Amino acid sequence: MSSVQEQGFRVQGSGFRSQQGASGGRQPPEAAAPRIDPAHAAKSASKTLLHAIDLEKSYRKGQHVVPVLKGVDFQVREGELVAVAGQSGCGKSTLLHLLCTLDAPDAGEIHFEGNRIDDLAPRGRDVLRNKYFGMIFQFYHLLPELSALENVLAPIMIRYGVISYFLHRRQHVERAQALLDLVGLSHRLTHKPRELSGGEMQRTAIARALIAQPKLLLADEPTGNLDSKTGGEILTLLKKLNREQGLTIVMVTHDQAIASKADRTVRLVEGKVAA
Amino acid sequence: MYKLLLSWRYLRTRYIALASIISVTLGVGTLIVVNSVMAGFAREMHIRLHSILADIVVESHSADGLPNPAWHMEEIRKTVGSDLQGMTAAVHIPAMLNISVRGQWITRPVTLIGIDEATYADVSDFREYLLHPANRQKLSFLLREDGYGDKDHAIPPAGWRYRRMKIITERDLEAQERLLRAAINPGGAGETPLAAEGSTIPPDPTGIPQDPFAGTNTAPTFDPAKEQKAGIILGIAIGSVRDRDAEGKVMDYYLCRPGDDVRVTFPSAGTPPKAVSDVCTIVDFYESKMSEYDGGFAFVPLAWLQQQRVMGDAVTTIQLRLVPGADLKLVRDKLRARFPAEEFAYRIQTWRDMQGPLLAAVQMETTLLNILLFLIIAVAGFGILATFFMIVVEKTRDIGILKALGAPSRGVMSIFLSYGFSLGVVGSGVGMIGGLLFVKYINELAKGVELLTGQEVFDPTVYYFQEIPTVIQPLTVAGVVIGAVAIALLASVLPALRAARLHPVEALRYE
Numbered sequence A: 001m002s003s004v005q006e007q008g009f010r011v012q013g014s015g016f017r018s019q020q021g022a023s024g025g026r027q028p029p030e031a032a033a034p035r036i037d038p039a040h041a042a043k044s045a046s047k048t049l050l051h052a053i054d055l056e057k058s059y060r061k062g063q064h065v066v067p068v069l070k071g072v073d074f075q076v077r078e079g080e081l082v083a084v085a086g087q088s089g090c091g092k093s094t095l096l097h098l099l100c101t102l103d104a105p106d107a108g109e110i111h112f113e114g115n116r117i118d119d120l121a122p123r124g125r126d127v128l129r130n131k132y133f134g135m136i137f138q139f140y141h142l143l144p145e146l147s148a149l150e151n152v153l154a155p156i157m158i159r160y161g162v163i164s165y166f167l168h169r170r171q172h173v174e175r176a177q178a179l180l181d182l183v184g185l186s187h188r189l190t191h192k193p194r195e196l197s198g199g200e201m202q203r204t205a206i207a208r209a210l211i212a213q214p215k216l217l218l219a220d221e222p223t224g225n226l227d228s229k230t231g232g233e234i235l236t237l238l239k240k241l242n243r244e245q246g247l248t249i250v251m252v253t254h255d256q257a258i259a260s261k262a263d264r265t266v267r268l269v270e271g272k273v274a275a
Numbered sequence B: 001m002y003k004l005l006l007s008w009r010y011l012r013t014r015y016i017a018l019a020s021i022i023s024v025t026l027g028v029g030t031l032i033v034v035n036s037v038m039a040g041f042a043r044e045m046h047i048r049l050h051s052i053l054a055d056i057v058v059e060s061h062s063a064d065g066l067p068n069p070a071w072h073m074e075e076i077r078k079t080v081g082s083d084l085q086g087m088t089a090a091v092h093i094p095a096m097l098n099i100s101v102r103g104q105w106i107t108r109p110v111t112l113i114g115i116d117e118a119t120y121a122d123v124s125d126f127r128e129y130l131l132h133p134a135n136r137q138k139l140s141f142l143l144r145e146d147g148y149g150d151k152d153h154a155i156p157p158a159g160w161r162y163r164r165m166k167i168i169t170e171r172d173l174e175a176q177e178r179l180l181r182a183a184i185n186p187g188g189a190g191e192t193p194l195a196a197e198g199s200t201i202p203p204d205p206t207g208i209p210q211d212p213f214a215g216t217n218t219a220p221t222f223d224p225a226k227e228q229k230a231g232i233i234l235g236i237a238i239g240s241v242r243d244r245d246a247e248g249k250v251m252d253y254y255l256c257r258p259g260d261d262v263r264v265t266f267p268s269a270g271t272p273p274k275a276v277s278d279v280c281t282i283v284d285f286y287e288s289k290m291s292e293y294d295g296g297f298a299f300v301p302l303a304w305l306q307q308q309r310v311m312g313d314a315v316t317t318i319q320l321r322l323v324p325g326a327d328l329k330l331v332r333d334k335l336r337a338r339f340p341a342e343e344f345a346y347r348i349q350t351w352r353d354m355q356g357p358l359l360a361a362v363q364m365e366t367t368l369l370n371i372l373l374f375l376i377i378a379v380a381g382f383g384i385l386a387t388f389f390m391i392v393v394e395k396t397r398d399i400g401i402l403k404a405l406g407a408p409s410r411g412v413m414s415i416f417l418s419y420g421f422s423l424g425v426v427g428s429g430v431g432m433i434g435g436l437l438f439v440k441y442i443n444e445l446a447k448g449v450e451l452l453t454g455q456e457v458f459d460p461t462v463y464y465f466q467e468i469p470t471v472i473q474p475l476t477v478a479g480v481v482i483g484a485v486a487i488a489l490l491a492s493v494l495p496a497l498r499a500a501r502l503h504p505v506e507a508l509r510y511e
Helices: A002-012 A038-046 A092-099 A122-131 A148-159 A162-167 A169-182 A198-211 A228-245 B002-013 B015-020 B022-051 B069-083 B133-137 B160-184 B302-309 B328-338 B356-394 B396-404 B409-440 B442-453 B474-501 B504-509
Strands: A048-061 A064-077 A081-086 A107-112 A133-136 A216-220 A248-253 A264-269 B056-060 B084-101 B104-115 B230-235 B240-244 B250-254 B261-267 B275-286 B297-301 B317-322 B346-350
Touching: A048 A092, A048 A248, A064 A092, A064 A248, A081 A092, A081 A228, A092 A216, A092 A248, A122 A133, A122 A148, A133 A198, A148 A169, A148 A198, A148 B002, A162 A169, A169 A198, A198 A228, A216 A228, A228 A248, B002 B015, B002 B409, B015 B022, B015 B356, B015 B409, B022 B356, B022 B409, B022 B474, B056 B328, B069 B084, B069 B317, B069 B328, B084 B302, B104 B261, B104 B302, B230 B261, B261 B302, B275 B302, B297 B302, B317 B328, B328 B346, B356 B396, B356 B409, B356 B474, B396 B409, B396 B504, B409 B442, B409 B474
Parallel strands: A081 A248, A081 A264, A133 A216, A216 A248, B104 B297, B230 B275
Antiparallel strands: A048 A064, A048 A107, B056 B317, B056 B346, B084 B104, B084 B261, B084 B317, B230 B297, B240 B250, B261 B275
């Protein structure tokens, strides 16, 4: 099951290899409780997890070529909570899409754990997004047909086939329940997204991002659509995850107040990292 | 896993898609019903067509027939070998039949067939279609006392008893008329022949006597009340008319019945042929339910016909029945090789060859209907295509989410393919069940429609069966269902491809 996926990932992934063996927490979890590993967080404080080198990206609008990113260069260390801040339209979201390989840069490279990921084959990128990256969006992006619990399980369902999913179904479900419990939604398991409030939907999205036990959580304006109180709660939750589980988080925001809560802020101005 | 879950959820939440497969359901149901009914008709037709035909017929082109039938039959027996089950010789000749109905003469063209009572039953199911139960056991050209017809065919009184009563009534009438005439006109007009006086009976130009019982050209000793002429068995449609009475009930009106005499006129053998005319007594009817036969064939004893036509022991056809499962075409070709057309002026045909155009017409009708109805399903396919495109557009963001979560394009594609597949399965499954139920209860449904609308759906005066015949062919049903599912699947390929090709970033931005 997961070995097959990893194999595909390696073969088609044009040389991507996980330095850490990529197997640490990737087997179906024995314990329902989410991983808490303070030692890991302390140890990795200095290691570079994600490195963007000279990223360039432009969009074509009719005959005009609109450059969005003009050589973005920055690093994320393991265990960091980094905010990428900037005005609307400065390329924050584009940068995030490039980082999580949803889109390919026109020039430049992205390294994840020392391996280049921006030129991976589509299958390799799919596996990367599925297993190593967690993602949260401004508009939550939950699947409306699925309940909160099923939404959280979605990455697992995508990873495994029917048979291998059902073999470990109980473990998966228990883990998803534990995660929903962690984000404070244990009473909303069977609710459909439209029956949840904005904050609850974002919490569900966070639980979904965590189920694959990612190394990196990428958040695109996670509080952008929420009132300040709910947004604050989400932010607190993210900080807690960062502190207690050593989860590396890259958060894109236009809000200075939110950016200031991060360990470090990378400021994007006109497609470049401001000094 | 997510593919199954999502396509299942889409199936349950997108009723518009279910609406789009109603046409698939209807198409499949109609196809099954039409095929079953057509197959039923075809089977009935095969049975009817074959009913009084032998498997293989060796036919002489000449009306004088093939001489020395014994030698021919011996040769055929040698050629066909163990496949042969029965064989008989017969004379087929075009003839004219005159029936007297209430003083009017009705003329019917028929094919007069002289058959050998002993062996004809070996080659065809003719006997089973006779109306007198005893004749069904053993064919006889002698008039029976009584007991014609059964519960399916109620026949008015017929047989010897009817014949005697009729003669007595006629003689009474005649005597009364004579008395009356003598009383009115004692000038000796009583000597004038009846025919010249009956104002309702026009003078007959053919010279056939007006009254077959007048005995003008038979031996004066013939007593119709005690004796019969040569027996003749008529098709039911020659002797009766099926129609509706004032209340719309289907009724059979008999122009003649067993016990009546009819006049047959047919050509003699030799060149030039002369018209031979004689009187026969109807001894039975047959009903093969094949209108072409029931309205066209009259059977007489072979020996009598040969004698009347002055043709010696020559016959015009030799008819064979083969053991069940024998290859008709193979045997036919063997016989054709034995009796090559260059040497013998014979035509050797299987019963299928003889009815070829009719069978081909039914086959073609079925094929055309199938094509038309499959076009309906194809149209339904375009409906599915359009609906699916809408659903893909509606689900653009979800597709982006799935891709962002690491679902490969192939996976996204298979969501929509399996969605289309399950729609096809549901649509054609419901259609299949509906169609099969419809076929099973088709006669009850027809009656229900009749009750509701007062319009008769299935007109038994048009067809010779009382019920709509149906045959369910499992292979056809399976083919229709598989075809419909394939169309639904094909229709979902394009939208699925579009979904798979969506760029995740653009899909996520889609509002």
